[in-house]
Amino acid sequence: MLEQHTIGPIPESERTGSARGVFGIWLGINMLPLTVITGALATTLFALPFGVAVLALLIGNLVGGVFMALHxxxxxxxxxxxxxQARGQFGTKGAALIALVAWVMFMGFYISNLVVGAQSLNGVLPAVDPVVALIAAAVVSMAITTVGLKLIKLVITVSAVVIGLLVVASFTWILVSGVPSGALSAGHFSVTSFVSVIAVGAVWQIAYAPYVSDYSRYMPSGSGARSAFWATYGGSVISSVLVLALGCLVGAVATGSDVIGGLASLTGGLSTAILLAFAGASALGNAGNVYCAVLNTLTVMETFRPGWRPSVRARLITSGVLHVIGVTVALAASDGFITSFTNFLTVLLYILVPWSSINLVDYFIIRDGHYDVAAFFTPGGGPYGTWNVAALGVYAVGLLVQIPFMVLPMYVGPVATAIGGIDLAWLVGLAVSGGLYWLVARRTLATDSNLPVTA
Known part of the structure; x- marks a missing residue:
């Protein structure tokens, strides 16, 4: 049966989700070749020794995972x-700007997974045309997305078990086969690289923040919040660190820049099963990315058609259009993929951090989780209005204050230069955005008796 709900509230009678289901989907979402490639950055691009690289990624995931799971x-x-829900902070139309940013992120991950999944398949079956592989992966994703969230949870959970076992087997195979002398200690420690890899781990988690509620909204309201936090946090951090660590190992041991090819050469007889499983997981897991991109697209469309509740047909048509867009971009963006993806991750962190901080302060400190959900869908936004200029101003400040601290290939901020290239922009963005929003929101909401202020 096709999922009937799109962006509207889920009735309490249909809240059949569970912590086990949420844990399963977050355990599986990270079991992808894209995660391996990201982990390899720590020992290749940032040239950290294997143990130090894993520690940095662990710290980043543990910290970033808290913010993600709170959402x-x-x-x-x-x-x-x-x-x-972002309409509660930015107004009905103001939130559309944030939704567009999140849409770019969802589509970015979808396109990235298409590219890497095709690379995995090509590593096993070189005769398969990459164009055919990309289209086939998109067709699989489309079929799963059509059914909806229940099927997405099922297939991703199953793939989590299969890929998880293969990742452990890959570790064992590589270590038992014999790691070249000095490979694990190669590279060198530097504060700049260590902090940069922590940031990579943090953004890996924070990047999920704009859509974690899309998966937990089917859990019961009475007891679901705490369970949703721990199920999401545990599933995502465990799987991320495990697969990122495999990437660190491959980056440290393999020669050349082809991470997926290096994984294949290092795992010998297991390589066929591993790469085939990764290719399949990319196609299956991508359904989740498109599912959330669809919700965001419908959210933006509804913003300019107040009161319209998208139907199942609207969801299916939108899904088909987004799959076509993703395949088209993926076919054009395969060259220089790793470099482009690294830059994408960094810029994404800068953009998402102010939103995340504002959202969490508003939800947990200012309003204590109390919102007029029906008002999110009214033409004028009810008490939240259409444009919350104050919140959007804070968001803009949160973006601007990061500029002096940014570290990008095309730009390094003056403060970052002065401290040796260490990227602290995301921490500054979190602190300034959250603190400033707390001050602004308390003053604004304290005069409005319709909106509870708990701070």
């Missing part, structure tokens, strides 16, 4: 997608 706990309480 997940909002799903059971409100029962709506994350970007609909």
């Amino acid at each position: 997940a706990s909002q799903g059971p309480q409100l029962g709506v997608p994350q970007m609909i």
